[in-house]
Amino acid sequence: MSQDAIRRYTAACHAMQSGVAMEIEAGKKDTTPKHLRVGVNSALVDSSALAELLITKGLITEDEYHEAIAAGMEREVKTHEQWLSQRLGANVDLA
Numbered sequence: 001m002s003q004d005a006i007r008r009y010t011a012a013c014h015a016m017q018s019g020v021a022m023e024i025e026a027g028k029k030d031t032t033p034k035h036l037r038v039g040v041n042s043a044l045v046d047s048s049a050l051a052e053l054l055i056t057k058g059l060i061t062e063d064e065y066h067e068a069i070a071a072g073m074e075r076e077v078k079t080h081e082q083w084l085s086q087r088l089g090a091n092v093d094l095a
Contacts, residue, residue, distance in 0.1 A: 015080075019092075
């Protein structure tokens with residue numbers, strides 16, 4: 001994994017975590033522990049199986065996968081920023 005992808009993914013994960021914490025505090029309904037745990041487990045199994053298949057078949061490289069998940073996590077951060085900005089009536093920047 002490239003150092004840039006590691007840095008981007010880690011930064012986006014921290015930002016997304018902050019967004020989820022703020023959404024829980026704001027009373028968002030789909031943030032119960034059971035709901036979150038089922039979602040996390042399902043996403044982990046799905047994405048790891050797909051990545052393994054694509055890499056094994058030679059369709060993508062591990063570096064391409066890491067670049068893609070870094071970009072995906074950054075998109076997730078934007079989703080949380082938009083929701084929180086609308087909810088709070090202020091521009092929220094989690095990064």
